[in-house]
Amino acid sequence: MKKTKKRKKTRTARKSKKMKKMKKVKKMKKVMKAKKKMKRVMKVKKKALKPIDNATEHFAGLVDQQLKRVERMKKAEGWIDYGKLKPIIIGIIGGDGIGPYITAEAQRVLELLLKDEVTRGKVEFRVIEGLTIEKRSAVMKPIPDDVLKEIKMCHVTLKGPTTTPKKGDPWPNIESANVAVRKELDLFANVRPVRVPSQGLDWMFFRENTEGAYALGPYGVEVTGDLAIDFTAVTKQGCERIIRLAFEYAKKNAINRVTAVTKANVIKTTDGLFLKSFYKIAKEYPSVNADDWFIDIMTAKLVDLKRRTEFKVMVLPNLYGDILTDEAAEFQGGVGTAGSANIGKRYAMFEAIHGSAPRMVKEGRAQYADPSSVIRAGAMLLNHIGYQELGRKLERALDICGQYEKKLVMTGRSTGSTGRDFCDYILQTMADSDLEKRWIEYQQAS
Numbered sequence: 001m002k003k004t005k006k007r008k009k010t011r012t013a014r015k016s017k018k019m020k021k022m023k024k025v026k027k028m029k030k031v032m033k034a035k036k037k038m039k040r041v042m043k044v045k046k047k048a049l050k051p052i053d054n055a056t057e058h059f060a061g062l063v064d065q066q067l068k069r070v071e072r073m074k075k076a077e078g079w080i081d082y083g084k085l086k087p088i089i090i091g092i093i094g095g096d097g098i099g100p101y102i103t104a105e106a107q108r109v110l111e112l113l114l115k116d117e118v119t120r121g122k123v124e125f126r127v128i129e130g131l132t133i134e135k136r137s138a139v140m141k142p143i144p145d146d147v148l149k150e151i152k153m154c155h156v157t158l159k160g161p162t163t164t165p166k167k168g169d170p171w172p173n174i175e176s177a178n179v180a181v182r183k184e185l186d187l188f189a190n191v192r193p194v195r196v197p198s199q200g201l202d203w204m205f206f207r208e209n210t211e212g213a214y215a216l217g218p219y220g221v222e223v224t225g226d227l228a229i230d231f232t233a234v235t236k237q238g239c240e241r242i243i244r245l246a247f248e249y250a251k252k253n254a255i256n257r258v259t260a261v262t263k264a265n266v267i268k269t270t271d272g273l274f275l276k277s278f279y280k281i282a283k284e285y286p287s288v289n290a291d292d293w294f295i296d297i298m299t300a301k302l303v304d305l306k307r308r309t310e311f312k313v314m315v316l317p318n319l320y321g322d323i324l325t326d327e328a329a330e331f332q333g334g335v336g337t338a339g340s341a342n343i344g345k346r347y348a349m350f351e352a353i354h355g356s357a358p359r360m361v362k363e364g365r366a367q368y369a370d371p372s373s374v375i376r377a378g379a380m381l382l383n384h385i386g387y388q389e390l391g392r393k394l395e396r397a398l399d400i401c402g403q404y405e406k407k408l409v410m411t412g413r414s415t416g417s418t419g420r421d422f423c424d425y426i427l428q429t430m431a432d433s434d435l436e437k438r439w440i441e442y443q444q445a446s
């Protein structure tokens, strides 16, 4: 009896010990499971945080870079005086595709017009090679270092079109050479005239050239596979200097209206600053009327035959300027007929506003490319460095050949004239001592 009791007791003790142990194991398993779950949550959280951290870090870098640019703008020197330079160095940059063909024609015109200046050592020409898509792709830079060095050794440059790759092109997606040169040389004003006298159109566009959507165009972030963000940046200094240039131009040329074009009702912060700066600067020019339009309705007004002749000088942020000037150039005969000046206080670059047309080269038609746009840019170069008389002569000849007389016509194919023949036609026209008279007669007749 006693024995059975004792056995029973040990059995119960063993059982409770086992139970205790099991409970302990169960508890431990629970803790482990919780820990594992926690680890998993942390991992997910960390993964989610990483893109935000990366994007924040990237953004901080951009802010820092832009603040430094503001400081550089504050310290910038005054305008260069070409009258005091000897020699004024003019760089000729062929660029890509049809660029070298049409730029060679423009160089021929400039060298002829400035022959005496070259002889007396006042002007020097330099040809800059290597701003080609092949070389830019090889060094993976929008401007190869040696080319940039050469560009900076010139006071002004005449540039042919350069290929701008986009995502999916056979070229690496490097920044546009145009945009990079504008930023690198701080060419803040993109000045683009459009004139169609027969339709009463005489517009001058002052497109901001270093800020807005273009300032950080290549520096957007793909936060995740689902989210991409680009940045746009403007500065008070950047807005004021382009707006002031537009008003100065109006004042100098007795033009009584300057119009700002923005989308400040939607893009409130950056376009807002542009517009605020516009009305602030306008107060310094009481003789000039200032008004503003939104880009959408302005695009429509340019095709409104009644209203469009009222616009004179327009000043706009970078991207709107890019778009509106292509539209405007179309009324003049297309982008192939317009020239573009990129002006900074220290440097200036003049270029055609059309692209490099690689297809024309591929199809063996490069010699039929129209050199008018880059030659017109050459006329703007002459005006800018102090040879207004020569610049005007060239512009008159371009108007007569391209818009009025049209003895030779360019079609971009063998059905039309070659660029070389068209350039000869311009040179012959320019040599006519009655050029001004002829131009006035054409103007009156139209």
Ligand code: IPM
Binding pocket: 164, 176, 178, 179, 322, 340, 353
């Ligand atoms: C222009 C061109 C350039 C621009 C391109 C080629 C990057 O369209 O000069 O208008 O967008 O500024």
Ligand code: MG
Binding pocket: 322, 323, 326, 353
């Ligand atoms: Mg453009």
